[in-house]
Amino acid sequence: MAGVSQDNQGLRLITRYVVLTLIAIIFVFPLIFMVMSSLKPDLQLLRDTSSIRAFLPVGDISLSNYTAAFNRAPVATFIFNSVLVTGITVLLSLLFCSLAAFSFVFLNWKGRNLLLSIVLATLIIPFETIAIPLLLLVSQLPWIGLDGLQTGWLNTYRVQIIPWIADGLTIFLFVQFFKDLPRDLIEASRVEGASWIQIYCRVVMPLAGPVVATAAILKFLVMYNQYLWPLIVVQQETYRPVMVGLGYYFQLNPAWGEIMAYLTVITVPVLAFYLVLQRAFIASIASTGVKG
Amino acid sequence: MASKLTTSNRAGWAFALPGFGLLTLFIVVPFFFAFFLSLTNQRLISPNPTEFVGLDNYRNLLSISVLTIEPARDDTGAVMRDEDGNPEYPRVRSFTRNNPDYPQYAGMREWFRWHSGDDAKVVVATDVVFWKSLRNTLMFVLVVAPVQGGLALVLALLINQKLRGINIYRAIYFMPVVVSIVVVSLLWRFIYAEDGLLNSILSAFSFGMFEGPDWLGNEDTALGAIKAMSIWQAVGFHMVIWLSGLQTISPTLYEASSVEGASKWQTFRYVTWPGLRNTAVLVLIVITMQAFALFAQIDVMTNGGPLDSTTTVVFQAVERGYGKQDISGGSAISVILFLLVLSISLIQRYLTRER
Numbered sequence: 001m002a003g004v005s006q007d008n009q010g011l012r013l014i015t016r017y018v019v020l021t022l023i024a025i026i027f028v029f030p031l032i033f034m035v036m037s038s039l040k041p042d043l044q045l046l047r048d049t050s051s052i053r054a055f056l057p058v059g060d061i062s063l064s065n066y067t068a069a070f071n072r073a074p075v076a077t078f079i080f081n082s083v084l085v086t087g088i089t090v091l092l093s094l095l096f097c098s099l100a101a102f103s104f105v106f107l108n109w110k111g112r113n114l115l116l117s118i119v120l121a122t123l124i125i126p127f128e129t130i131a132i133p134l135l136l137l138v139s140q141l142p143w144i145g146l147d148g149l150q151t152g153w154l155n156t157y158r159v160q161i162i163p164w165i166a167d168g169l170t171i172f173l174f175v176q177f178f179k180d181l182p183r184d185l186i187e188a189s190r191v192e193g194a195s196w197i198q199i200y201c202r203v204v205m206p207l208a209g210p211v212v213a214t215a216a217i218l219k220f221l222v223m224y225n226q227y228l229w230p231l232i233v234v235q236q237e238t239y240r241p242v243m244v245g246l247g248y249y250f251q252l253n254p255a256w257g258e259i260m261a262y263l264t265v266i267t268v269p270v271l272a273f274y275l276v277l278q279r280a281f282i283a284s285i286a287s288t289g290v291k292g
Numbered sequence: 293m294a295s296k297l298t299t300s301n302r303a304g305w306a307f308a309l310p311g312f313g314l315l316t317l318f319i320v321v322p323f324f325f326a327f328f329l330s331l332t333n334q335r336l337i338s339p340n341p342t343e344f345v346g347l348d349n350y351r352n353l354l355s356i357s358v359l360t361i362e363p364a365r366d367d368t369g370a371v372m373r374d375e376d377g378n379p380e381y382p383r384v385r386s387f388t389r390n391n392p393d394y395p396q397y398a399g400m401r402e403w404f405r406w407h408s409g410d411d412a413k414v415v416v417a418t419d420v421v422f423w424k425s426l427r428n429t430l431m432f433v434l435v436v437a438p439v440q441g442g443l444a445l446v447l448a449l450l451i452n453q454k455l456r457g458i459n460i461y462r463a464i465y466f467m468p469v470v471v472s473i474v475v476v477s478l479l480w481r482f483i484y485a486e487d488g489l490l491n492s493i494l495s496a497f498s499f500g501m502f503e504g505p506d507w508l509g510n511e512d513t514a515l516g517a518i519k520a521m522s523i524w525q526a527v528g529f530h531m532v533i534w535l536s537g538l539q540t541i542s543p544t545l546y547e548a549s550s551v552e553g554a555s556k557w558q559t560f561r562y563v564t565w566p567g568l569r570n571t572a573v574l575v576l577i578v579i580t581m582q583a584f585a586l587f588a589q590i591d592v593m594t595n596g597g598p599l600d601s602t603t604t605v606v607f608q609a610v611e612r613g614y615g616k617q618d619i620s621g622g623s624a625i626s627v628i629l630f631l632l633v634l635s636i637s638l639i640q641r642y643l644t645r646e647r
Contacts (some may be wrong), residue, residue: 013455016453016455017455019450020450020451020455020458020461021461023447023450023461023465024461024464024465026524027464027465027467027468027524027528028464028467030468030476030479030480030483030489031467031468031471031479033479033483033489034479037482046487049487049488049489049492050492050495050496051492051496054489054492096310096311096314097311099307099308099310099311100307100308100310100311100312102307103303103304103305103306103307103308104308106298107298107299107300107303107304107307108298108299108300108304109299109300109301109303109304109305109308110301110304111305112304112308115308115312118312118315118316118320119312119315122315122319122320122323124581124633124634124637125319125323125630126581126584126585126629126630126633127585128585128587128606128609128610128626128629129323129326129609129626129627129629129630129633130319130322130323130325130326130626131609131610131613131626132326132329132609132610132613132614132619132622132623132626133322133323133325133326133329133619133623133626134318134322135613135614136325136329136334136336136619137317137318137321137322137325162314162318163314163318164318165311165314166310166311166312166313166314166315166318166319167315167319168315168319171311171315186298187297187298190297190298191297196300196303196307200307221470224472225472225473225474227472227473227474227587227588227591228587228588228610231591232610232614243472243474243475246474246475246478247474247591247592250478250592256482259478259482260479260482263475263478263479266472266475267471267472267475270470270471270472271467271470271471274467274470275463278463278466281466281470282462282463282466282532285466285469285529285532285533286532286533286535286536287536288533
């Protein structure tokens with residue numbers, strides 16, 4: 001009898017793994033297909049879709065699609081733009097949002113409850129509903145640049161960065177984290193004569209590692225994957241980020257292999273980043289779910 | 293006494309103002325601006341000054357009516373029929389164009405019709421495309437929210453078991469979430485093509501019996517194809533939220549139910565599911581809000597076609613406000629979208645209220 005139940009358990013275990021693996025295949029097959037196709041000439045790519053070869057690096061494998069993609073469009077510029085915009089926005093967002101949250105949680109001042117409720121209320125405004133008035137607004141905003149006063153922010157880096165620095169979710173995440181820090185720590189530092197900026201820099205932020213990682217990952221995903229906003233505010237190739245560049249690139253009617261190369265070039269770094277930090281990525285999403 | 297230490301209006305404002313100021317300028321102001329613009333005739337570039345037009349934009353978007361058309365009759369009063377024996381009807385145009393007898397239908401176009409007896413009931417609207425986009429968006433939400441939420445829960449339960457290497461599966465199921473929806477959309481264009489990967493796979497599994505359609509080029513399948521892809525891309529996101537909900541359920545409850553000899557289904561029904569109540573509401577709300585914002589997939593995969601079968605509310609808002617430079621019309625659509633989303637989050641408030 002013992003043997004039978006052990007066999008049963010073994011069988012069950014195998015079934016579980018088979019089910020899990022079959023589901024896993026559903027999630028990875030398009031991505032494997034993308035990478036493999038990017039290495040193949042178009043004729044072979046189309047022929048291979050009808051067999052398992054679509055998922056294998058077989059046949060006439062080369063990087064020629066990549067060179068072709070880079071020759072057809074300024075892909076390197078697009079990547080530079082995205083990295084620049086994403087990097088600066090994430091850094092400024094962490095700074096501005098943590099400062100605001102610090103003030104909301106640790107300082108007593110008139111109006112903070114009202115302002116905090118306004119911040120939380122913005123969480124239910126979908127960006128899509130303000131995109132058009134925001135477009136009109138940024139097209140009229142002034143800016144002092146190297147060549148004096150200008151009007152209009154369209155076709156710049158600043159229009160891709162500045163409106164995205166402050167957001168309700170990032171402030172909210174910092175507020176939630178700061179609330180759990182011991183307030184005695186702050187008051188003790190005050191008693192010892194530390195200024196607020198010192199407390200922010202030397203006491204609070206060094207403890208904020210987990211929430212900084214969470215906020216940075218969420219902001220990174222949002223910014224790197226931006227589409228609608230840059231699509232409407234950036235017409236010049238020089239300032240175009242990767243996702244919008246991809247849309248225009250597709251309209252040039254390149255071969256599928258080249259498109260796959262473009263897709264791979266902009267996706268694989270993010271996937272690699274994710275695989276290294278996957279625990280942090282998953283934790284960041286999980287922490288958006290603990291509100292309320 | 294202690295609170296005195298932390299009272300400082302100047303420092304408080306100085307720390308909060310940079311972030312709050314940006315938030316106000318780029319979220320709060322445009323939000324109210326949208327309401328204002330929707331009441332004007334503002335265009336992106338226009339020689340004419342902006343005028344206040346009241347609710348005209350909303351009237352143009354939302355005017356809808358049902359027109360009853362009697363079949364055409366010959367001199368004897370008998371219904372005229374075509375070769376197939378179906379009654380013939382006068383053209384809808386004859387009611388909606390320059391017909392002084394029916395001023396209420398002026399400028400409207402047919403959306404769809406049905407028959408009651410010999411009469412045809414024709415639904416006419418000033419802006420048929422907007423109504424289609426509203427219907428498509430609601431259909432998208434109604435399918436994607438429960439299916440994605442349900443599948444995400446199943447996945448969360450699957451990976452919440454103690455197995456060696458379970459973290460690898462968790463990481464894989466989550467993977468599409470970090471890939472841009474634009475990338476995913478282009479990739480799936482190839483998968484959905486008539487001679488693409490999906491049809492190749494279907495044909496291989498049916499030994500050549502099944503010839504798949506051009507999924508995105510077909511009115512009947514395009515929106516469904518986009519739904520399926522969207523569910524695939526984001527289901528891992530919601531799986532993680534379910535998982536964090538599952539982990540808040542006390543293990544002693546599971547121990548108790550196993551001592552009581554509860555079956556797996558009973559454990560789920562009486563322990564797991566009640567413990568997930570707030571998570572369930574959250575997941576549904578988040579999915580619903582994301583589904584209402586459907587845009588990138590449409591822009592990349594179909595451009596609203598074929599025959600407006602995949603156009604959505606956000607796609608229409610962008611198409612008008614930006615594409616056609618009709619800022620006020622686009623803003624009115626945005627306001628309608630916001631009211632839809634607001635009502636969803638009020639429902640959330642109601643469902644998760646303290647009892």
